[in-house]
Amino acid sequence: MKVIEIKDLVKIYNESEVKVHAVNGITLDFEQGEFAAIVGPSGSGKTTLLNMIGGLDDPTSGEVLVDGTAMSNLKGSDLTDFRLNNIGFVFQSYNLIPVLTAKENTEFVMRLQGKNSKECDARTEELLKSVGLGERMNARPAKLSGGQQQRVAVARALASKPKFVLADEPTANLDSKSTETLLDIMEKLNREENITFVFSTHDARVVNKARRVITVEDGKVISDERKNGGE
Amino acid sequence: MITAISWKNVWRNKHRSMIVIVAVTLGTVAGVFVAGMMKGWSDQRVDAAIYTEAAHLKVQNPEYLNNEEITYTIPNYNAVKTFIENQSNIEKYTSRTKVVAMAATSRGNTAVTLKGINPDDEKKVSNLYEFIEEDGGSYFDVDYKNPIVISDKTAEQLRIKTFRVTTELIDSLKSLQVPENVLALTQEYEGRRFYSKTKFRKAFESELSKSDARKYGALIAELAKNYQLKAKIVFTFTDMHGDLTYQSYRVCGIYKTSNTAFDAMNAFVLQDDLARVAGFGPADFHEIAALINLDNSTEKVEQLAISTRFPEVNVMTWREMAPDAAMLSDIMDIYYFIIMSIIFLALAFGIVNTMLMSIMERIKELGMLMAIGMNKKKVFRMIMLETVFLTLTGSLVGMGLGALVLKITNVTGLDFSSVGEGFEAFGYAAIVYPNIEWSFFFAIIVLVIVVGILSSISPARKALKLKPIDALRTE
Ligand SMILES: Nc1ncnc2c1ncn2[C@@H]1O[C@H](COP(=O)(O)OP(=O)(O)O)[C@@H](O)[C@H]1O
Ligand SMILES: [Mg+2]
Numbered sequence: 121m122k123v124i125e126i127k128d129l130v131k132i133y134n135e136s137e138v139k140v141h142a143v144n145g146i147t148l149d150f151e152q153g154e155f156a157a158i159v160g161p162s163g164s165g166k167t168t169l170l171n172m173i174g175g176l177d178d179p180t181s182g183e184v185l186v187d188g189t190a191m192s193n194l195k196g197s198d199l200t201d202f203r204l205n206n207i208g209f210v211f212q213s214y215n216l217i218p219v220l221t222a223k224e225n226t227e228f229v230m231r232l233q234g235k236n237s238k239e240c241d242a243r244t245e246e247l248l249k250s251v252g253l254g255e256r257m258n259a260r261p262a263k264l265s266g267g268q269q270q271r272v273a274v275a276r277a278l279a280s281k282p283k284f285v286l287a288d289e290p291t292a293n294l295d296s297k298s299t300e301t302l303l304d305i306m307e308k309l310n311r312e313e314n315i316t317f318v319f320s321t322h323d324a325r326v327v328n329k330a331r332r333v334i335t336v337e338d339g340k341v342i343s344d345e346r347k348n349g350g351e
Numbered sequence: 352m353i354t355a356i357s358w359k360n361v362w363r364n365k366h367r368s369m370i371v372i373v374a375v376t377l378g379t380v381a382g383v384f385v386a387g388m389m390k391g392w393s394d395q396r397v398d399a400a401i402y403t404e405a406a407h408l409k410v411q412n413p414e415y416l417n418n419e420e421i422t423y424t425i426p427n428y429n430a431v432k433t434f435i436e437n438q439s440n441i442e443k444y445t446s447r448t449k450v451v452a453m454a455a456t457s458r459g460n461t462a463v464t465l466k467g468i469n470p471d472d473e474k475k476v477s478n479l480y481e482f483i484e485e486d487g488g489s490y491f492d493v494d495y496k497n498p499i500v501i502s503d504k505t506a507e508q509l510r511i512k513t514f515r516v517t518t519e520l521i522d523s524l525k526s527l528q529v530p531e532n533v534l535a536l537t538q539e540y541e542g543r544r545f546y547s548k549t550k551f552r553k554a555f556e557s558e559l560s561k562s563d564a565r566k567y568g569a570l571i572a573e574l575a576k577n578y579q580l581k582a583k584i585v586f587t588f589t590d591m592h593g594d595l596t597y598q599s600y601r602v603c604g605i606y607k608t609s610n611t612a613f614d615a616m617n618a619f620v621l622q623d624d625l626a627r628v629a630g631f632g633p634a635d636f637h638e639i640a641a642l643i644n645l646d647n648s649t650e651k652v653e654q655l656a657i658s659t660r661f662p663e664v665n666v667m668t669w670r671e672m673a674p675d676a677a678m679l680s681d682i683m684d685i686y687y688f689i690i691m692s693i694i695f696l697a698l699a700f701g702i703v704n705t706m707l708m709s710i711m712e713r714i715k716e717l718g719m720l721m722a723i724g725m726n727k728k729k730v731f732r733m734i735m736l737e738t739v740f741l742t743l744t745g746s747l748v749g750m751g752l753g754a755l756v757l758k759i760t761n762v763t764g765l766d767f768s769s770v771g772e773g774f775e776a777f778g779y780a781a782i783v784y785p786n787i788e789w790s791f792f793f794a795i796i797v798l799v800i801v802v803g804i805l806s807s808i809s810p811a812r813k814a815l816k817l818k819p820i821d822a823l824r825t826e
Pocket of ligand 1: 134165167
């Protein structure tokens with residue numbers, strides 16, 4: 121079952137005289153349960169691609185379908201609500217609301233969805249335990265390490281039970297040990313919840329954990345490899 | 352959840368929020384205090400207008416309003432009086448005779464309206480008897496003939512009020528442990544007589560150092576004040592037959608209300624004493640003043656009842672007799688609202704500014720919130736609530752403090768007498784007892800919420816203009 125369909129996606133930036141083809145004709149599909157890395161050097165168009173998949177940016181041409189729905193047909197609050205219910209996000213940094221605890225941050229998207237507190241409590245506790253923060257549920261982000269904060273962000277991304285999770289360079293600010301832990305956690309949750317993960321990176325150690333590796337360069341896919349078992 | 356975030360966001364930058372909160376607190380305290388003062392003032396003025404000066408209703412001969420002729424007594428007095436007596440809403444009323452007269456002593460003269468009253472009835476309708484000055488005698492509680500109650504103002508004009516240093520005054524200064532030089536000067540003044548406080552103080556204080564003058568001048572002047580009770584005042588007026596008549600009265604009491612204009616005009620004598628010389632018959636009265644039972648909102652009904660039954664008389668309510676007081680009490684609510692609105696308008700600039708700063712600092716976070724699915728409505732609500740909380744916190748504290756200040760000053764009163772003579776000339780008390788209704792606080796809360804919401808519009812619009820990817824990209 122195809123969760124994401126990308127058809128001939130193009131993004132051209134027109135800043136100054138020079139046109140930048142940040143994404144230059146990408147066609148890709150993602151199935152449910154995939155654990156895919158988008159790899160490429162800095163400036164190759166990874167962020168631009170993920171933003172368009174996540175409905176945060178409009179393509180110049182082409183389209184993105186999520187579960188059969190064309191993102192370009194959604195506007196304003198409909199698009200925001202669509203993101204809320206279908207996509208989990210993990211950013212490189214500033215993922216969390218500083219005034220809320222780990223538990224409240226995780227719960228936040230569920231509250232936005234209008235879920236009751238019983239449901240929220242159960243799911244957040246389960247997720248925070250899964251990411252190894254069962255003991256730190258009431259800590260505010262400032263009291264957590266960078267790796268722990270990203271783990272809360274992963275828990276938050278999954279709390280809303282999205283169709284897939286997008287993570288743009290989630291490990292860019294982490295040391296290698298935290299990077300490994302985070303990736304292991306993501307992979308575990310990907311299996312347990314059978315939710316598609318698409319993440320970008322230019323870190324070879326991260327690439328090794330992926331079961332599918334899509335390499336982009338100058339806004340084009342130059343290779344798309346699937347591994348069996350994901351080792 | 353959003354409410355909780357908004358509340359917590361208020362405390363993110365404690366220092367900055369506290370500045371706004373303190374400003375709002377002070378603004379609210381000031382507003383509550385000023386409003387309380389205005390209200391106290393207005394209430395006191397209305398109270399004085401009704402319970403001291405005018406009563407709720409006054410019945411007069413319509414001609415008397417144009418021309419204060421002694422012969423313009425109330426037509427059909429006995430029937431009118433009986434009618435009023437039988438109104439179930441009126442229990443307290445009094446009949447008065449009035450004569451415009453020239454008053455003279457050997458040292459001064461002035462024009463006053465002599466009112467012939469019956470003290471027992473009069474006390475029911477007017478609380479003027481409570482305004483007899485200390486050392487100012489009594490309200491007709493004397494056994495000599497032809498007693499008169501005049502005001503402090505009239506006493507001054509007739510030079511019945513004097514300022515002089517007595518042996519008792521010196522004794523009491525000694526017991527107050529006044530410095531030697533002040534005491535010595537006071538002793539020098541023994542026996543000298545002044546006819547106005549200003550003159551006494553001017554002379555006395557010019558020989559003192561500035562600080563001594565400030566400390567003891569007013570006190571000594573007050574102690575030096577002396578009313579010459581039993582002093583004889585001769586009144587000249589035209590009687591019922593059009594003949595010029597003389598009659599002397601002896602001062603038995605000195606009153607002082609907060610309305611100098613009223614005081615200057617009114618002197619009171621016993622009805623029979625006046626009737627004898629003026630030639631009034633048993634049904635000759637110039638006014639009937641009446642108080643309505645319980646609440647004074649039925650005064651218009653009673654006014655209509657009397658004037659319908661007796662078209663030949665004029666009936667006025669206190670609102671017509673003291674239009675300034677009536678208007679003041681009517682516009683008070685609007686007044687507070689204007690005061691508070693001005694204060695909050697000024698504060699709104701600070702609030703908007705603080706919120707804008709707070710938004711600018713959080714652009715990246717706001718981008719993240721919108722990206723993960725917080726729609727514009729919720730973002731707006733978050734910012735709006737944050738602004739309302741910021742504003743409400745200060746104003747609640749301010750209302751608490753303001754209420755406390757009012758509670759205290761309501762008992763102690765605020766003495767404006769140093770500038771109060773100006774107020775009293777217009778009928779406003781120099782000592783104000785601030786007061787406020789609870790509904791005022793309710794109105795402030797509503798106002799604060801409205802101000803909070805309005806102040807949040809510009810910051811919220813700023814936030815809503817953000818596109819999540821641009822916001823996330825900013826450093
Ligand atoms: N908002 C923008 N305006 C102009 N050019 C942009 C903008 N965003 C990205 N680009 C350009 O698009 C290209 C792809 O950028 P990006 O998607 O951020 O790559 P990556 O995430 O792989 O580093 C780069 O050349 C970058 O300079
Ligand atoms: Mg990037």
